[in-house]
Amino acid sequence: MALKTPQEYLDDLRKMKIDLYMFGEKVENYADHPIIRPSINAMAMTYKLALDPEYEDIMTATSNLTGEKVNRFTHLHQSTEDLVKKVKMQRLLGQKTGCCFQRCVGMDAFNAVFNTTFEIDEAKGTKYHERFINYMKYVQEKDLAVDGCMTDARGDRSKGPGQQPDPDSYLHVVERREDGVVVRGCKLHQTGMINSHEILVMPNNTLKEDEKEWAICFAIPLDTPGMIYVYGRQSCDTRKLEGGDIDIGNKYFGGQEVMTIFNDVFVPWERVFMDGETEFSGMLVERFAGYHRQSYGGCKVGVGDTLIGAAKAIADYQGAGKASHVKDKIIEMCHLNETLYSCGIACSAEGRKTAAGNYLIDLLLANICKQNVTRFPYEIARLAQDLAGGYFVTMPSEQDFNHPEIGPLVKKYSASRAEVPVENRQRMLRLIENLTLGCAAVGYLTESMHGAGSPQAQRIMITRLVDLEHRKQLAETLCGIRENPDIDWK
Numbered sequence: 001m002a003l004k005t006p007q008e009y010l011d012d013l014r015k016m017k018i019d020l021y022m023f024g025e026k027v028e029n030y031a032d033h034p035i036i037r038p039s040i041n042a043m044a045m046t047y048k049l050a051l052d053p054e055y056e057d058i059m060t061a062t063s064n065l066t067g068e069k070v071n072r073f074t075h076l077h078q079s080t081e082d083l084v085k086k087v088k089m090q091r092l093l094g095q096k097t098g099c100c101f102q103r104c105v106g107m108d109a110f111n112a113v114f115n116t117t118f119e120i121d122e123a124k125g126t127k128y129h130e131r132f133i134n135y136m137k138y139v140q141e142k143d144l145a146v147d148g149c150m151t152d153a154r155g156d157r158s159k160g161p162g163q164q165p166d167p168d169s170y171l172h173v174v175e176r177r178e179d180g181v182v183v184r185g186c187k188l189h190q191t192g193m194i195n196s197h198e199i200l201v202m203p204n205n206t207l208k209e210d211e212k213e214w215a216i217c218f219a220i221p222l223d224t225p226g227m228i229y230v231y232g233r234q235s236c237d238t239r240k241l242e243g244g245d246i247d248i249g250n251k252y253f254g255g256q257e258v259m260t261i262f263n264d265v266f267v268p269w270e271r272v273f274m275d276g277e278t279e280f281s282g283m284l285v286e287r288f289a290g291y292h293r294q295s296y297g298g299c300k301v302g303v304g305d306t307l308i309g310a311a312k313a314i315a316d317y318q319g320a321g322k323a324s325h326v327k328d329k330i331i332e333m334c335h336l337n338e339t340l341y342s343c344g345i346a347c348s349a350e351g352r353k354t355a356a357g358n359y360l361i362d363l364l365l366a367n368i369c370k371q372n373v374t375r376f377p378y379e380i381a382r383l384a385q386d387l388a389g390g391y392f393v394t395m396p397s398e399q400d401f402n403h404p405e406i407g408p409l410v411k412k413y414s415a416s417r418a419e420v421p422v423e424n425r426q427r428m429l430r431l432i433e434n435l436t437l438g439c440a441a442v443g444y445l446t447e448s449m450h451g452a453g454s455p456q457a458q459r460i461m462i463t464r465l466v467d468l469e470h471r472k473q474l475a476e477t478l479c480g481i482r483e484n485p486d487i488d489w490k
């Protein structure tokens with residue numbers, strides 16, 4: 001199989017039996033659950049667009065492992081052009097779904113594990129890279145959605161994995177067998193977990209030499225025995241159970257975050273890609289985080305496009321579209337959004353080939369990209385709320401609009417420009433609510449802050465990657481404190 005259809009993807013999920021809980025109850029047919037389904041629809045779009053000839057160039061690539069055409073979400077980047085296309089693909093999907101579409105975490109993990117395992121093998125004579133290539137061939141052949149999995153529960157933040165009162169606060173190996181390892185722990189806020197086929201687990205952070213049991217990287221199918229999933233709540237999530245389609249804001253799509261518990265889970269050796277190499281944990285974490293920080297320069301920009309569109313639409317609907325301050329605010333939103341995109345493209349264009357052969361983004365620029373992402377979407381959302389007016393948080397429910405007695409009055413007093421149907425205003429305001437306060441705000445705002453590492457994580461990387469001494473020397477040379485070797489003319 002080269003490329004799966006959205007229907008085939010959905011059928012895969014319907015066959016999967018997993019231990020999933022939500023609102024204190026076990027969920028059986030999760031693929032058809034109204035709260036979960038929008039996130040499955042978003043993932044399905046990654047399959048749908050790959051089959052569309054219009055998007056073939058950015059949605060698909062030629063595998064360096066098999067020579068076959070594959071979904072770009074399973075591709076190992078072979079050039080800076082591939083890195084740029086990745087960002088373009090993510091912007092497109094953000095535009096089409098208006099939310100986090102969740103398949104990028106796996107793509108970013110594939111690329112980081114691929115080049116890190118190569119370097120581990122080179123240094124230590126291990127066989128992780130070969131195993132990982134076999135795994136990637138399987139992923140590409142089956143066109144699987146794989147959730148990259150990094151963030152541990154982390155217990156006491158002042159202590160590392162090895163000093164925690166509960167060693168399970170960070171996922172670790174609890175038993176070694178002839179045929180594999182047994183792991184225990186929990187990965188928190190896992191984006192796109194139960195709408196994936198497989199999980200690719202990485203360590204959470206740079207580890208010390210005596211923290212070998214936490215230096216574990218592996219992949220397992222979602223329905224592996226011992227896995228327990230607890231679905232995360234999102235603001236306004238139960239609106240999806242009300243039966244209407246206006247108050248949910250985004251009619252089709254949404255994200256998902258899942259508490260993922262590994263309750264003594266067996267992993268066979270052929271699926272283990274790092275086991276105890278603590279000195280490479282930092283490389284794996286930094287590279288994965290770097291790829292995902294690049295990703296935000298695409299996906300958040302695409303979602304930003306939908307929010308800018310919503311702000312423009314509501315201003316027009318309400319009769320304020322021609323006011324100069326409104327136009328100026330929309331320009332500001334575009335400026336901020338395109339700045340994020342510029343960062344995503346820049347860190348891609350400045351990428352480099354790794355020893356393993358796939359391409360890595362420029363790490364400094366990727367961190368700058370993500371640092372901006374921790375701020376600009378909030379300002380874009382603030383401006384959208386400014387332009388929407390307050391009705392997007394005080395408007396009566398869909399049921400009140402449809403009520404036989406008060407409905408006509410609710411509609412009469414919710415009218416704006418005569419030529420704009422009241423329902424259009426209602427829908428657009430709910431979309432703005434969804435993007436800036438509701439379910440999609442998880443992906444557009446809070447994830448912009450904390451996803452791929454909280455702001456301080458990028459500042460640490462920026463400190464490490466910027467050569468301040470060099471900059472100081474530039475200044476000292478210009479003002480005559482240092483000799484200027486360039487001036488060789490009189």
Ligand code: SF4
Nearest residue numbers: 100101102104295299
């Ligand atoms: Fe992809 Fe963005 Fe969601 Fe990460 S936050 S999975 S990059 S859409």
Ligand code: FE
Nearest residue numbers: 191447451452
């Ligand atoms: Fe993310």
